[in-house]
Amino acid sequence: MYDFTTVIDRTGQHAFAIDGPGRIPGVFPESPDEGFDVIPLWVADMSFATCPSITKALKKRVEHPLFGYFITPQEFYERVVYWQTTRHQVKGLTKQAIGYENGVVAGVITAAQVLCTPGETLLIHSPHYNGFENGLCNAGFRLERSPLVRDDCGIMRMDFEDMERRIVAKNIHALVFCNPHNPCGRVWDAEELARMMALCQKHDVYVISDEIWSDLIAPGYRHLPLQSVSADARGRVIALYALGKTFNLSGMLASYHIIYNERLKHLMERQGKLNYYNEMHVLSLPAFLGAYTPEGAQWVNELMQVISGNMELAISRLSRYPGVRCTKPQATYMLFVDFSAWCADHGMTVSELAAKGCRVGVTWQDGRIYHDPDCIRMNLALPRALLEKALERIDRYVLCAG
Ligand SMILES: Cc1ncc(COP(=O)(O)O)c(C=O)c1O
Known part of the structure; x- marks a missing residue:
């Protein structure tokens, strides 16, 4: 306990x-x-x-007095594969698809820069996490908001007709998706995700799926990674994860992307390097090693x-x-x-x-x-x-x- x-x-x-x-x-x-x-x-x-397993790993690392640049070790990728496989039943994840990010919002902006031209409009559901607006608009993008609609049970649902109308009217090719959703607390079900991805495929919309909340699922529900919805989704989605929300480590900037599409993966890594020092923080490594464990x-x-x-x-x-x-x-x-x-x-x-x-x-x-x-x-x-x-x-x- x-x-x-x-x-x-x-x-x-x-x-x-x-x-x-x-x-x-x-x-x-x-x-x-x-x-x-x-x-x-x-x-x-x-x-x-x-x-406590994280604090223990951090203490051990801090005992060594040098904190210089270092190479992200194989162990980091192994821990991510372990976590995604055991926690979310992800299949076929390898090191090639994983890349460290200094924060999820930073990763969302990098992904937008990969998928869109400057000034382009991205679709997002409303309400939405305010950090998306701050980050993306400051970086020169525009947001088109498709309102979520409360059903009779008070549960927020996507309005697919509204999304399609906006995608067509604004010639949109990228969607920022929050899976699960903050602030509405939705765990999207398989049918909703499949329908959304079918819409994206139809209009060639790529998806930035922020899955930062994916470990914090209420008892009785299960998170479905958007990339697991279909073969097309696997290649159409840039997904982002982090320790921040899960383990209360937001000050650590310990985040990563998963991208199966080789071309997008290459572009994401390249853009990340153009934007900022996007290498692993020296204390993020022990945090990952302590976090992604059975404990x-x-x-x-x-x-x-x-x-x-x-x-x-x-x-x-x-x-x-x-x-x-x-x-x-x-x-x-x-x-x-x-x-x-x-x-x-x-x-x-x-x-x-x-x-x-x-x-x-x-x-x-x-x-x-x-x-x-x-x-x-x-x-x-x-x-x-x-x-x-x-x-x-x-x-x-x-x-x-x-
Ligand atoms: C949906 C969502 N994405 C991203 C973040 C922030 O992530 P980071 O601090 O890694 O940029 C938050 C923080 O509340 C969030 O709710």
């Missing part, structure tokens, strides 16, 4: 989650009023210590049980308020709560509600940054005691009198 209950003090560690609020108005949440501490329910890192797998399994419990607690407490709608996510540790009806009843906007929470340290995130003005995103990867503290503050100060 790993420890997911200790509340760890991050003071003095320059942690974005704790020290970030108030730093960039309109982008980061506001810092709380005096007397309230930040309960980090926002940026996608966890309030849990990473898996790492067990840690993630236990983590997802804890997150599932946190989701149930938060949903049961928030659903007591008429007009607050939340569906248990199938993946990620993000709960995307629709407060639009509650806010309409109480004469306030969802942004005002988000700000009200932040003032008392309920540091959640206004859905507008994901292009969903009805929702607030809550990061529930935190010890139960912290979550209870947040829910009490929500009851007492936020949803109390509107």
